[in-house]
Amino acid sequence: MYLVRVNMTNRTYQVTEVPEKYKYLAGRALTSNIVADEVPPLAHPLGPNNKLIFSPGFVTGTSAPTAARISVGGKSPLTGGIKEANAGTSWGADLAVMQIRGLIIEGQPEEKDKFWGLHITWDGKPKVEFFDATAYTKQPLSKVYPPIYEKFGERVSVCSVGAAAEYGYCNSGVCFNDQSKRPSRYAGRGGLGAVMASKGVKFIVLDRQGAPGVEIADKALFEEGRKKMIDALRTHAITKPKGGLNSYGTAILINIMNEAGGLPTKNFSSGRFEEAPKIAGEAIFETNKVRKGKEIFNHACSPGCIIQCSNTVYAEDGSEITSCLEYESAWSLGANCGISNLDDLAMLNHLCNEYGLDTIETGTTLAVAMEAGVIPFGDSKAAINLVHEMGKGTPLGRILGSGTETTGRVYGITRVPTVKGQSIPAYEPRAVKGIGITYATSTMGADHTAGYTIAPEILGVMGKVDPLSPEGKAALSRAFQATTAFIDSSGHCLFIAFAILDIASGYQGMIEEINGVLGTNWTADDVVKFGAEVLKVERKFNEAAGITKAADRLPEFMKQEPLPPHNTVFDVPDEALDAVYAEL
Amino acid sequence: MNTITVDTWLYGELARFGGNPEERIFANRKVSLPEGSRLQDLLNILGMRTEERGITFINGQLSAMPGLQPDLDHPLHDGDRVAFFHLRSMWPFQYRHGVTMIQEMQKAIIETDQMGLHHAYSKDQPKE
Ligand code: SF4
Numbered sequence: 001m002y003l004v005r006v007n008m009t010n011r012t013y014q015v016t017e018v019p020e021k022y023k024y025l026a027g028r029a030l031t032s033n034i035v036a037d038e039v040p041p042l043a044h045p046l047g048p049n050n051k052l053i054f055s056p057g058f059v060t061g062t063s064a065p066t067a068a069r070i071s072v073g074g075k076s077p078l079t080g081g082i083k084e085a086n087a088g089t090s091w092g093a094d095l096a097v098m099q100i101r102g103l104i105i106e107g108q109p110e111e112k113d114k115f116w117g118l119h120i121t122w123d124g125k126p127k128v129e130f131f132d133a134t135a136y137t138k139q140p141l142s143k144v145y146p147p148i149y150e151k152f153g154e155r156v157s158v159c160s161v162g163a164a165a166e167y168g169y170c171n172s173g174v175c176f177n178d179q180s181k182r183p184s185r186y187a188g189r190g191g192l193g194a195v196m197a198s199k200g201v202k203f204i205v206l207d208r209q210g211a212p213g214v215e216i217a218d219k220a221l222f223e224e225g226r227k228k229m230i231d232a233l234r235t236h237a238i239t240k241p242k243g244g245l246n247s248y249g250t251a252i253l254i255n256i257m258n259e260a261g262g263l264p265t266k267n268f269s270s271g272r273f274e275e276a277p278k279i280a281g282e283a284i285f286e287t288n289k290v291r292k293g294k295e296i297f298n299h300a301c302s303p304g305c306i307i308q309c310s311n312t313v314y315a316e317d318g319s320e321i322t323s324c325l326e327y328e329s330a331w332s333l334g335a336n337c338g339i340s341n342l343d344d345l346a347m348l349n350h351l352c353n354e355y356g357l358d359t360i361e362t363g364t365t366l367a368v369a370m371e372a373g374v375i376p377f378g379d380s381k382a383a384i385n386l387v388h389e390m391g392k393g394t395p396l397g398r399i400l401g402s403g404t405e406t407t408g409r410v411y412g413i414t415r416v417p418t419v420k421g422q423s424i425p426a427y428e429p430r431a432v433k434g435i436g437i438t439y440a441t442s443t444m445g446a447d448h449t450a451g452y453t454i455a456p457e458i459l460g461v462m463g464k465v466d467p468l469s470p471e472g473k474a475a476l477s478r479a480f481q482a483t484t485a486f487i488d489s490s491g492h493c494l495f496i497a498f499a500i501l502d503i504a505s506g507y508q509g510m511i512e513e514i515n516g517v518l519g520t521n522w523t524a525d526d527v528v529k530f531g532a533e534v535l536k537v538e539r540k541f542n543e544a545a546g547i548t549k550a551a552d553r554l555p556e557f558m559k560q561e562p563l564p565p566h567n568t569v570f571d572v573p574d575e576a577l578d579a580v581y582a583e584l
Numbered sequence: 585m586n587t588i589t590v591d592t593w594l595y596g597e598l599a600r601f602g603g604n605p606e607e608r609i610f611a612n613r614k615v616s617l618p619e620g621s622r623l624q625d626l627l628n629i630l631g632m633r634t635e636e637r638g639i640t641f642i643n644g645q646l647s648a649m650p651g652l653q654p655d656l657d658h659p660l661h662d663g664d665r666v667a668f669f670h671l672r673s674m675w676p677f678q679y680r681h682g683v684t685m686i687q688e689m690q691k692a693i694i695e696t697d698q699m700g701l702h703h704a705y706s707k708d709q710p711k712e
Pocket residue numbers: 066067068088299300301302305306307308309310493494495
C-alpha cells in the first residue's frame with residue numbers, strides 16, 4: 001500500500017510505501033493521525049501549512065458490501081479543529097484498488113487564480129500528472145463533470161470542489177461522483193472544500209485501469225465475514241431490498257422526528273413543523289410514483305451497496321430535480337426554514353450540489369438569515385435566490401457562505417444553533433437528550449454521524465450505570481463515538497449499523513472482513529479500543545488548536561428556551577458532558 | 585355518554601385507514617370515541633390490526649416500537665394526538681436516546697434485555 005504526497009507549491013509528487021506506524025490505520029483513523037502528526041494545530045486552515053488527506057477504509061475497494069467510503073481530513077476552516085468528513089463513491093474504491101492508502105495534498109501555489117487538476121493513473125505504481133483546470137472554475141458542477149469525463153474517459157472517478165470552495169467558504173464540501181456520474185456525493189461538513197481549493201486543486205481524477213486491487217491477507221476469513229455481512233444487510237427490515245431505506249431513503253425520519261417533537265423548525269424555535277409530511281420520505285416516494293407512473297426504489301451511491309438508500313426527486317414533467325435528498329438536507333433546507341414546497345426544496349438541494357455547499361450548514365444559515373429578517377421563513381423562492389448569491393460570490397453570499405455562526409454574528413442573532421462553530425443537524429437535543437451529549441462533545445463540532453449505535457456489546461463497557469441517567473448517557477455517548485470512529489475507518493457506510501446492531505453475526509462479519517484484509521486478530525473489544533485511540537488523537541489536536549472542554553457545550557439558548565411541543569430545555573449537567581472525555 | 589376527539593395521524597401505507605383507501609402519504613383524521621376509550625379502541629374504529637403498526641406516539645411520547653406494544657390499554661383523552669407509523673419506518677437508537685415515552689413504554693423498554701437498543705422486538709424481525 002502506498003502514500004502519495006502531492007506538493008502543490010511546485011506541483012511535484014512522491015510515492016512511498018505506507019510507513020510501519022500507519023500500517024493498521026485507514027479511513028478516519030489515518031486522516032486524523034496524519035493531520036495530528038503533520039499539521040501545526042495553529043496553522044491557518046486555508047494557508048500553506050494545512051494539509052488535505054484522503055484515505056479509503058480497510059475494506060474499501062474489496063467485494064465487501066456497502067463499503068466504498070472515502071474519508072477526507074484536514075484542519076477545518078469552520079471549526080478551527082480537526083475534521084474528517086466522508087462520502088460513498090466509486091472514487092474511494094478506485095483509490096483503494098490503486099493501493100493508495102493515503103493521498104496527501106500539501107503546500108500552496110503562489111498564483112492565486114490558477115486551478116489545477118490531478119490525473120492519477122496506474123503505471124506499475126500510482127502516477128500523478130497535473131493539468132490546468134482554471135477554465136472549469138466558477139461554474140455549476142454539473143457543467144464541468146461531463147467535459148472531464150469526455151477528456152479522461154468514461155471509466156474514471158472524479159473528485160472536485162465547486163464555486164463555494166473557490167471563494168474560500170467555510171461551508172464548502174468536497175464533491176465526488178455517484179454511480180451515474182452526477183457530482184452529488186459530498187464529504188460535506190466543515191469546509192474541507194475550501195482547503196482543497198486553497199491548494200489550487202479543482203479536480204482529482206482517478207483512472208484505475210491496470211491497478212492490482214486491494215491485497216487480502218486471509219481470503220477465506222474475509223469471505224466468511226463478507227457473507228455474514230451480506231446476510232445481515234439482506235434480511236434486516238431497514239436495510240434489505242425494498243425495505244425502509246431502499247423505499248423511502250433517510251427522509252423516512254422526517255415524520256418520526258416531527259411526531260416526537262424533535263424536528264427543529266424555523267431556526268430551532270419549535271420541535272414540530274405542521275407541514276412536515278409534505279417533505280418526508282413517504283411523500284417523495286408517492287410523488288415520484290405519480291410523476292413517473294411507477295414505483296421508484298432508491299439506488300446505490302457507490303459500487304457494491306446492498307442497502308441502496310439514495311433517492312431521486314422528479315419534477316412534474318418527469319425530469320430529475322435532484323439526487324439525493326437526504327433526511328438532514330430535507331430538514332435543514334425544509335422544516336428548519338419553514339419550507340414545505342417539495343419541488344423548491346429539491347431545487348435548493350440541487351443548487352447546493354451545483355455550487356459545492358454543505359446542505360446542512362446552508363439550511364441552518366438560511367434559517368438564521370430568516371430569523372434576522374433577511375427573507376421571511378417559508379419563502380422558498382427567496383431562499384433559492386440566496387443560494388444563488390452564495391454561488392455567485394456576492395457580498396451577502398460570502399457572508400452566508402461563511403456559515404451559521406458567522407451569519408448569526410453579522411446580524412446580531414442570539415439563537416444560533418452551533419457547537420464548535422458547526423451547526424447542529426436535524427435532531428433536536430432538547431427533545432433527544434442523548435444526541436445532545438454527542439453534539440456537545442464530538443471532536444468534529446455538532447455532528448449527527450459521530451455517535452452511531454453499532455453493537456449491544458457497548459452496554460458491557462458501561463458497567464452498571466443506568467443508561468437513562470446523565471452519567472449513563474455520557475458513558476453511552478463515549479462508547480458510541482468510539483465505535484463510530486472504528487466504522488469510519490472500516491470503509492463501510494455507517495448505515496450497516498442498523499443491521500449489525502440487531503444481527504450479531506453481521507457485527508462479527510465486519511470484524512472478520514477487516515481481519516481478513518489486514519491479517520490481524522482483532523476482537524469486539526479492539527473495536528472500542530481502536531476507536532478510542534482515534535478520538536484521543538483528535539481531541540489532543542483540538543486542545544492544541546485552542547478548543548478545550550469549555551467548547552463541549554450546546555448553545556446557551558438550548559438551556560434556557562423551552563422547546564415546544566414538549567417545552568423542555570437541555571438539562572444534561574455540564575459534569576456529565578465533561579465525563580465523556582474525562583473517562584476515555 | 586360524553587365523547588372525546590383524538591387527533592389521529594397515519595403515515596405511509598397506514599394512511600389508507602384515514603378515510604381514503606388510496607392514500608399512501610399521510611392522513612389526519614379526527615376520531616370521536618366514547619370517554620374512557622383506550623388505544624385499542626382507536627385501532628378498532630380505524631379498522632387497523634395492531635400488528636400493522638410500528639412506531640407509535642401519543643402526544644409526542646413514544647408508546648410503541650415494532651413488536652413492543654405496551655400501549656394498548658393506554659387511556660385516551662380529549663384532544664390527544666396519536667400517530668401511527670408503518671413497518672418500513674425506522675428510528676435508530678442514537679436518535680431516540682433520551683426522548684420522552686409514555687410510562688408503560690419506559691417500563692417495557694427497561695425490561696427488554698438490551699435497554700431498547702434494537703430496532704424491532706417481534707419474532708419475525710431479525711434479531712438473534
Ligand atoms: S447505504 Fe446509502 S449512503 Fe450508504 S453506501 Fe449505500 S447508497 Fe450510499
